Amino acid sequence: MHVTAQSTRSILTKRRLMATTLVFVVAATAWAEVKEPYGEDYPVVVVPGTSTPSPTPTPTPAPVTVPTAPAGRSLRLGVNVAGSVYYNTERVFANLAQIAGPWKDPSAGYAAMAASKLNAYGFPISAGVLALNVPQPAWAGKAVAVTCTWLGSGTVRIDGDARVVGANNRVSFTWPGRTGTNRPNILVNVSGANTAAPFRALDCREPGLVANGQFDQRFVDDMKPFGVLRFLDWSNTNGNPASVTWANRSTLDRAGTDGTALEHEIDLANAVGSDPWFTVPYNADENYIRNMGKLVHDRLAPGRRAYFELSNEVWNYSFPVASQALNEGIAEKLSTDKYSNGLMRYAEKSIWMHKFLTTAFADNPARLVRVVSAQNDNSFSARTIMAFRDTAKWVDALATAPYFGHSFYTGANTYVTDLSKLFVSLEAMRVSALAKARENKAIADKYGKRYVAYEAGQHIIAPAAKATLDAALQRSPLMYDIYKRYIADWKAQMGDTMTLYSATGTISQYGSWGMREYAGQPLAETPKRRAVLEAAR
Template sequence: MVSPVTKLPTAPPPVKPPVTLPPRAAVGINLAGLSTWGGERTLMNLALNSPWKSQRPGVSGWVEMDPSRMDANGDMKALLTSELANKALTPPEGAYGPTATRIRCTWKGKGTLAPGGSAVTNLAKSTDSFEFDWAAANGVTPKSAWVTISKIDTTDPLRKVDCREKDASPTAMFSSKMLESLKGFSVIRFLDWQKVNTNAPVSWARRTTAESTVQNTDQGPAVEIMVALANEAGIDPWFHMHWNADEEYVRRFAEYVRDHLAPGRKVYVEMSNEVWNYNFPVTNQAQAEGVAEGLSPTAGYAMFMRYAEKATWMNKIWTDVFKADPSRLVRIVATQNNNPAAVEMILGFRDTAQYVDAVSTAPYFGGATFAGTRATITDSANIFAFLSEDVDLAISKALKAKVVAQRYGKRYIGYEGGQHVVNRGNPTLVAAINRDPRMYDMYRKYLTAWNSQIGDLMTLYAATGSFDQYGAWGLREYTGQSLAETPKRRAVQDYLSRAY
């Protein structure tokens, strides 16, 4: 008798070990400043980016409002006879698209509020709100809209104007489309939000708060809002301390960040911005202070030393505030990309290096595209050949700064970067260059080289911005712009998703 054959169970297929991808240099992004014209909408309330302006008979246009007639939050307390108060609105994302966007405006208190502007159509009013369609522009330049107060009850003034899409959450602080656009970035730098380039005097008593109805002020927006954005986006923030801020401001700002930034998030902090660039008033102030202190008989050296001194003063305060968890803090000193000697001078000044975690420069490429004998060149093949070579040059300069940073045991990162093509006499050509599909190749080469040769954070400049005589800084020109129209942004997105 033949024994039956026992069928053995089929062995499961072998399990493949997970593929471990090599680490990549992180990419951050500089946010566009809060405004009604910059193309980037971050805050859901479209009325938060501009103050009330006065309009009255005999006075041309809209003029600054007398602060005495506004409350601490920036709302109107009263109007003069025949006066109107106007507030510009930030265009919603839909304003750039092909179809109209329904907007609903609400407020507290009593008075008369109405919308105006070329964007306003199909107005519908009720007692304490109104709705209108924001007409579509289907392009780079949106139609404008504003709200106007023509009457105020001084016993219960009209205040807290809130305008947003009719179907939006009434409590949402940030645009969901903006949050979506930040995915993949590791750091958001608040340079243009905080307006440190104006070098304004700031104080904790005068600071913008979360209750302020104007977030676009010389004090910068509320720290509460910036921390909330970092938390909601799940991204590390990079903050700036104004040069003229006192210790109370710096300490209380740091304490708020320590207590409210989500656990596990790091904070990058930098004293002012580009305290080497004489186009900014802070550099002249730093030089004058350094000379007055006798830090060096050479004015330029005195400026760098004064910067090191001031940055160390700030970093010591943040170090003290974060002493219970110093790993959350990244203390930065920054300088010019083509000046490694400045890195040496700053880190070598007194005890500066002891209170620094990272050295940062801005290795832009293309800044000399139209310099000197190249001023009249318009041939695109010539221009992109130059840009390709300049990518290599920018990275080679960055490597020199990295060498100095490493000698001191510090990280080397980029505070800004990307293309730097400017031609004030031919902004149309600059726009065409930045929209050209070959710009994708430039950014791919740039990010690939940065990753392989530098290997740490690059914070590109900037997320969004229109193209004009001053440059073409935005990865995109407006929120919601198609990736097919934004070769720079598409290259960055492909880097973040490891498409190359």
Template sequence: MPAMGSRPATPVDAAVPATALGINLSGLQTFNRQQVFANMIAQSEWFSSRGSGWTAMPQAQLDADGWVIGLDPGQTAPRPLVIPAAPFRPVEVRCTFGGRGELAAGGVARITGTAGNAIDLELTPTGDEGEGAWIELLATDPADPLRDLDCRKAGTPREARFDPEFLTFLSGFSAIRFVDWQRTNDNAKVRWSARARPESGSQVGAAGASIEDMVDLANAVGADPWFLMPYDADAAYIGSFAQLVHRRLDPGRKVYVELGNEVWNDIFDAAGQAEREGMALGLGGGDATRARMERYADKMIGAMRIWTRVYADRPDALVRVCATQHANPDLARIVLGHDGSADWVDALATAPYIWLDLDGYRNGDVDRVFAAMPESLSRTFAMAEDNRAIAKAHGLRYIAYEGGQHLVTTDLVLARAVQRDPRMGEVYARYLEGWRRRFGDTLVLYATSAPIAGYGSWGLQEYAGQPASETPKLTALRQFQAGIR
């Protein structure tokens, strides 16, 4: 595999659309080690502690916005703080709050001063994978509970909603997909009245992040948002969602809309639900897979009808997406061939991952892994050709809702060696350039920041601010972005 460099991009056939790189945002939880909100507690929830263990805070002890309204004898309420971006050095933080209560601090956070309804903290992160920081509610006045807690780095304006370093990180991406911010894979029963709002005490609850925040983030970085309608959402929810986006999103931006996430994928609850519903409705001629995909098609049509009505005044700003399995083009044929569904979407999307089955690979097999990468890349591009042909037959764009490497192993020594190897940057350089020359259009990589783990190494970086020498995927991406500007 040739070495990656900063040479100018090679010419592309005029029939291939220009490449637009997007990014899937990792979940907001603090373990993904990227500060998103200026308020460092927005990415966590209250826990209940009695002695040494933490458990979920009972809902009965929280108000409608998620603030603790009372503590039992012997109970405290810890609340994690997101670790600021590297380089790791002492960080001064001020927490302000309303109401009356007593706070302590733990982990790499310590209190350095108190003044009325404010406390000052110093965070001293080292970068250790297991470290954490938290504040702890020791007491609260039931008549005037502690609430509206806001902890932000010293000097951060009170009106700042997002962390400036996070906004900088997102610069250069043309689209932002919110699958994990929306907690789409939970397949929760959603109600419009119970959605998260910007003023909610947490943005990582069961309702996911607020729609307002997602739209505002897209506006702030000049990117097109990509939303996923919950599989179980009713027409009222979808309509209200669409109307809010229509009102709030910069009218110069496009919005991508998809139903659910990977409804074809057995690991997600929505897939099983769609199959059961499809079979019960007599879809698919008795074939369970076909019944699942035809049920997905029917529900997709319903959702896209609603968005089409809301965006009737500017239809070119709406990109309605049908998403199917990259490795099984027959699923796209089923969905797009069912009941005129192709008339209700603008693009077919798949996930052209660079995939390799790592069963049987062990620490020390790094060279073997990279020796297999060219074949894996050729295989995923061949599948992309098949899916693009299906999209073209229906007059649709062909785009990617997720992409990048898909190397999953529980051998974390092997995983770390592979993910941090400079050759991973060469793989990404070839992947991105191959996509640009052969397919173009929108490629949304997965994902921003996440630690290496047994369930995958999905982050372009393991933590925010990680040195470029340790992030070959992100480094290759930035070089590619510079070349296509």
């Protein structure tokens, strides 16, 4: 079967804020990760040599008889954990300066500071500006008392929505609550530091804050209902760095190419009591894979299982990894069908990776879950991947993302403003997405493998002109109802882990992926999260 541009059309409108640029700074015992936000409402990408696909309406599915999951299998809900960076609405770490973003250089138009201007601890040698992560109550409009401390020389001035100058390596201020839709913004402005007493160890938090290791205890508690934590947005997987080695990886005290330190991911899973799901950068070398396997094996709490997936959506040409895999597959002449080459190369490299991980967990294979992922709407991708050589021997689970609501405000819905009518359309899309999921489950069943969802939920991308309408739709009680049916039907028909995307995120023209809009949002205002938490009981 040939994968035409039409069959790949639906993979190309993607979620999330893509990590096209990553700048890291070391921050004492932690470092700061920045993901520059670029909207991912991508147009259709047509590969040379193919024709431009014509839009096709989503049909209203006819009633069907669906299979029931085998008795004794229980639903486990997972979640994709939102990343830590100053412009996100999740608060992960107790220290608001930890993994908040890059230091900015006032002398260079506030661009990310060059490494040559950072000291050995990853802080400015003389001057710099850092935007802090936002504490939860501020998002809810409440003022928050915060104290910053540091070591070494330099003057610290708090700028933004509060203005205070510190003294004696300490400054306290009140972070005002959000008004309207504006992000409450606090900047740490450092000046006059010197190399004799390097500025370092900046720590900003609320007095008396309850922490769990480096994490805010409230964040840990918010993750506890979920049996699986997928760390896509903590990794640099979507950025597809050209070189990922154990020597250049991120650690607790050094920035690297692979994203947030693996130790942080493992430690959060341990603190929550959940299974971690790692998305391994495609270009990670053998030494990285072997050492990653050993680190996870040794550091992860007994009784916890570790999921490993090579990259993320290698079939999706919105991401640079898809073209890399395609070109590699073509060079190897894996298939006479052009687009099968990318899928087969992904399978081939997944086998390569999973062999090393199998060795790392040889003493207790039950703790290892080896995943391959495919496109939910195109089961050809799953069939091709699973049928390639001995993929099935090295895989424990096939995963897809049964999103619903693609291209929602187009076609028949272009001029519809009645929420009840929009939800009728969305319900048809939900049913259709699960019908596609059943096709993929049948493939997993054929090989005796688990079938799980690596991401799931609504996939509505609203243009700016639909912002008010979409906000009402996302917050509607009808969204609670549709999520309840969605999860219940997944449990009845598939019966294994559904990992939702995402824990926390705003409603915007780039998607409304969060189950809640900000950390600490009242549950009554979060229909998606409320439905999920009820299902997780």
